[in-house]
Amino acid sequence: MDNKTGTPVTVIGLGLMGQALAGAFLRAGHLTTVWNRTASKADQLVADGARLAPTVGAALKAGSVAVICVTDYHAVRELLGASELDGTTLVNLTSGDSAQAREAARWAEERGARYVDGAIMAVPPAVGTAEATILHSGPEADFEAHRSTLDALGTVTYLGADHGLASLYDVAGLAMMWSVLNAWLQGTALLRTAGVDAAAYAPFARQIAAGVAEWLPGYAEQIDSGSFPAEVSALETDVRAMAHLIEESEAVGVNAELPRLIKAIADRSVAAGHGGEQYPVLIEEFGTPHGN
Template sequence: MTTEAITVLGLGNLGRAVAEAFLRGGHPTTVWNRSAAKALALVEGGATAAATVGEAVAAGELVVVAVLDQRAVREVLHGVDVRGRVLVNLTSGTPDEARAVARWAGENGAEYLHGAVYAVPQTIGTAASSINCSGSAAVHERWRERLGLLGKVTFLGADAGRASGYDVAVLAGMYGLIGGFLHAAALARAGGIKATELTPMLLSWLVDLHPALVAFAEEVDSAAYAGGESSLAMNQSGLATLIRAAEAQGVPFAGLDAVKALVDRQVAEGRGAESLARAVESLGGSPRRAG
């Protein structure tokens, strides 16, 4: 591995960890942040602090962007000469926002790869860190070893928005799970049970659900929901009982009401005997076609 010069724009928790990983890998690393004081510790570790974004971009062939959101990406790069540079954007956003930045990069002479990081900052550069990326296959091929300094890299295809598509879906599942956990903890507390006592049993049950989720995923992809051991009608009854219990304990949760509404709609359409997975159809949406 050669030691190409790399630039990191944005020194929040993620950007700082990314810069540190490149420094550990022996790469000359230039950093920039709106608040210059955030660069001091990195400079002590061997980084070079740039006074302007333009100076930072000019210093690195690979430019990694890790700022607050896609609006900040546009603001930071506005008016900057990115010709001949490779932009790897690790900033969270929607799939269409990623595609818009990719178009801007192409129109301004840069190559583009969008990334979504799955790690807490302290695990960047370890086996516990992974990055999904999409966009330029050539960029991925050329820079994958260097990007591998940050964690396991998985390339998802040429659509720059695909990594964000995975990201928003994964995060939606994560926050749904966290919301469910917080409600479970509140219900346990209302019943005189400590959250630390509940959690091992809850984790065991969630692990046991893995096969069901795999089966649900296959049903969703095929849009075939006939049969199944977990019917909509059965879950409609179970959700109603759970909602009553939560209200009785003074811990109602809109998340449960929302799930039941999805189920109710399908049952009302005469689908009660079909799999719970069919509730996804109440959410709408259709697959995005390539091209």
């Protein structure tokens, strides 16, 4: 498709991610207008067919939808505060938390804009491919009106009307990522004491991670129903295995902070009378600030 005939879209903010977003729109054939404080960051995009707007206001008027990706939510307001937003559809892909997303939505809507919040679950080089998951939350009609345009960015996903959902899913995904990686590093540290290298352990670790992932739908049913029958293993049995992991780590000189933390959480649940229930009962501990 000729990039002069596609649906017009604006990208505000041309850091590495913003450049990747604009590039994806261009490759998909969209008439793409860009703006950045440092105009020189648009040079390659302009060479590829983008139009550089002289002001933020001009950029907003050029597209049927404006995608903004800047440092933080404060920068969003700072950049857009003096511009006319009435009738503009903003898709904010700036990183932030759920409270900031909801407040930004109120701020934008008070100025007459339609607002969709989002989160990019990808590194810049993946943007524009199916490997890039782009999360969106906000009014469904506003998202659907521009879904075909946003599809250029990757695998777009709509989560719901609550503007904060994209940010919450983002951090929930990070919790999964770091937890899996930390567990793998713990195991790798243990095996290295016996001369097993990380590459040799990785396939087994991947198999375990994939197997545990298969448990999630059933465990989710228990959490949603509030009932945790010990169909596989009781928590008190798991706690004994946790103690074994701690003992083994300490015996071979490996840091045991992570398994001690996990056991401390489980111990509180057992003390509260949940030892005979299944592992997902720990949701009560994760859902309550420690010490409350």
